[in-house]
Amino acid sequence: MAVKTRESRTRDRISIGPRAGAHDIIRLNNFYRGADTAELLKAVLCEKIAGDVALVSSFGAESAVLLDLVAGVDPAAAIFFLDTGKHFPETLAYRDLLIERLGLTNLVTLHPDAGEIAARDDKGLRWSFDPDGCCDLRKVRPLEAALAPFDATISGRKAFQSSTRANLPMFELENATGRIKVNPLARWTVADIAAHMDARALPPHPLVAQGYPSIGCAPCTSKVQPGEDPRAGRWRGWDKTECGLHGEVKTMPPGPGEEPVF
Numbered sequence: 001m002a003v004k005t006r007e008s009r010t011r012d013r014i015s016i017g018p019r020a021g022a023h024d025i026i027r028l029n030n031f032y033r034g035a036d037t038a039e040l041l042k043a044v045l046c047e048k049i050a051g052d053v054a055l056v057s058s059f060g061a062e063s064a065v066l067l068d069l070v071a072g073v074d075p076a077a078a079i080f081f082l083d084t085g086k087h088f089p090e091t092l093a094y095r096d097l098l099i100e101r102l103g104l105t106n107l108v109t110l111h112p113d114a115g116e117i118a119a120r121d122d123k124g125l126r127w128s129f130d131p132d133g134c135c136d137l138r139k140v141r142p143l144e145a146a147l148a149p150f151d152a153t154i155s156g157r158k159a160f161q162s163s164t165r166a167n168l169p170m171f172e173l174e175n176a177t178g179r180i181k182v183n184p185l186a187r188w189t190v191a192d193i194a195a196h197m198d199a200r201a202l203p204p205h206p207l208v209a210q211g212y213p214s215i216g217c218a219p220c221t222s223k224v225q226p227g228e229d230p231r232a233g234r235w236r237g238w239d240k241t242e243c244g245l246h247g248e249v250k251t252m253p254p255g256p257g258e259e260p261v262f
């Protein structure tokens with residue numbers, strides 16, 4: 001399949017209506033096939049090709065790269081951070097450091113509803129016997145409420161992070177909400193991330209050097225051994241690989257004569 005050039009993308013433009021469908025996602029993935037990350041972010045943040053958009057960041061091991069790229073395009077972009085009440089203190093300090101260092105001006109920290117916490121997790125131990133319910137309470141529900149006015153979100157997921165993300169496309173459709181999810185770093189490699197961190201002298205999350213290549217809430221994050229998936233330390237011992245914010249990754253079905261869209 002032919003790939004558009006940057007010039008032809010600038011000339012032709014593309015935009016999607018308020019509630020996208022599967023066909024819109026195929027169009028977006030095909031239109032931006034081959035685009036570099038800065039061009040994609042400019043289209044999403046400045047030209048609003050997917051409508052109103054917010055970045056959801058965990059301020060984890062590799063979050064600095066996407067935050068830096070976003071800051072270079074639109075420092076006032078909405079950055080959502082879910083303060084579950086279970087983060088490592090190092091993550092909260094890292095969040096504050098990056099926000100200041102990168103000059104981001106629109107951090108929105110979300111909290112779980114206090115009444116729901118009292119009713120469903122008064123001892124704060126739900127993670128130990130019902131991690132899906134705990135993530136629903138502390139992550140999924142607060143984020144869904146905050147994202148109601150938005151048409152799209154930007155995530156920092158990468159294909160290399162785990163076998164379940166291997167086919168991560170640049171654009172996805174959240175079937176439950178009709179919202180578009182943009183994955184600008186989908187095809188970035190470990191080396192790409194490291195090179196950008198070096199080139200921009202971005203500070204690493206302090207727990208990376210202690211053996212945590214993927215960092216979520218403290219009770220559900222453990223160190224990773226050599227040879228394991230970077231996300232192997234998340235919910236170790238549970239049949240759970242995602243917090244519920246990200247559905248199962250589906251490769252877009254190819255059209256006649258097309259290769260799969262990633």
Ligand code: SF4
Pocket residue numbers: 084086126127130131132134135136138139216217218219220243
């Ligand atoms: S990652 Fe663990 S502690 Fe955090 S919300 Fe999910 S189950 Fe709860």
